Amino acid sequence: MTSDRLAELVAAAQRPVVFTGAGVSTESGIPDFRSAGGVWDRYDPSELTWQSFIGSVAGRRRYWDVGRVVYPVIRAAEPNAAHRALAELYRLGRLSCCITQNVDDLHQRAGLPPEAVIELHGNATRVRCLACDAGWHRDEIHTWLEAGVDVPSCPTCGGIVKPRTVLFGETMPRAALAEAERCARASDLFVVVGSSLAVYPAAYLPAHALDAGATLVVVNLTPTRLDARAALVIRARAGEVLPGVVEHVRALKGTTRE
Numbered sequence: 001m002t003s004d005r006l007a008e009l010v011a012a013a014q015r016p017v018v019f020t021g022a023g024v025s026t027e028s029g030i031p032d033f034r035s036a037g038g039v040w041d042r043y044d045p046s047e048l049t050w051q052s053f054i055g056s057v058a059g060r061r062r063y064w065d066v067g068r069v070v071y072p073v074i075r076a077a078e079p080n081a082a083h084r085a086l087a088e089l090y091r092l093g094r095l096s097c098c099i100t101q102n103v104d105d106l107h108q109r110a111g112l113p114p115e116a117v118i119e120l121h122g123n124a125t126r127v128r129c130l131a132c133d134a135g136w137h138r139d140e141i142h143t144w145l146e147a148g149v150d151v152p153s154c155p156t157c158g159g160i161v162k163p164r165t166v167l168f169g170e171t172m173p174r175a176a177l178a179e180a181e182r183c184a185r186a187s188d189l190f191v192v193v194g195s196s197l198a199v200y201p202a203a204y205l206p207a208h209a210l211d212a213g214a215t216l217v218v219v220n221l222t223p224t225r226l227d228a229r230a231a232l233v234i235r236a237r238a239g240e241v242l243p244g245v246v247e248h249v250r251a252l253k254g255t256t257r258e
């Protein structure tokens with residue numbers, strides 16, 4: 001079994017790091033918003049950029065019109081077997097950190113502590129005021145929308161209220177990116193799960209890890225540009241592979257002296 005080989009690598013690593021992409025979320029029923037047939041086919045992404053959000057009330061109205069539809073999908077989703085397996089690996093001391101492109105909070109809801117999750121594209125379940133930094137859970141803002149507010153603004157200072165996600169055209173959160181790079185370089189095992197490594201900076205984080213001497217593993221349904229440099233490539237769903245890895249790691253722990 002290829003998952004046995006992955007389990008052996010995870011069990012032997014000093015600083016295993018996992019990088020998750022949209023593939024992990026789609027297994028929870030959250031559509032890949034950037035893929036063909038996704039939400040962006042129904043909306044024009046060029047109208048949902050950082051520039052249009054910041055630039056005008058009309059831009060923010062378009063954004064929240066989409067958010068009104070998309071957020072309930074995220075809220076209804078539950079962590080899947082892959083999320084639960086990664087949280088369990090962390091509890092077993094077999095995961096240093098999880099770098100993710102996903103914004104759905106499902107890693108945390110599965111039990112990964114927030115400090116072990118590095119969110120490159122932010123978090124859709126949190127909202128903040130860009131002026132005074134007041135914060136809310138997205139559920140609360142969603143109730144405002146449902147009550148008839150079309151463009152939420154900060155009740156305290158009147159500032160622009162924005163989900164903590166990274167919009168098209170928005171700068172990546174510098175601290176998260178720096179931390180992800182640090183983790184990648186410090187890792188001795190870097191496991192890509194459910195990402196085709198197509199978008200920046202996904203492609204170069206595993207490359208950093210490789211350059212620093214880490215072993216690369218790719219668990220993804222489709223080929224990635226770094227498959228050729230991977231020690232192991234598993235063409236399967238994360239939810240089918242990772243629970244087996246946990247089981248095997250547990251068994252290995254049971255047979256070795258602590």
Ligand SMILES: [Zn+2]
Pocket residue numbers: 129130131132133134154155156157158159
């Ligand atoms: Zn404010």
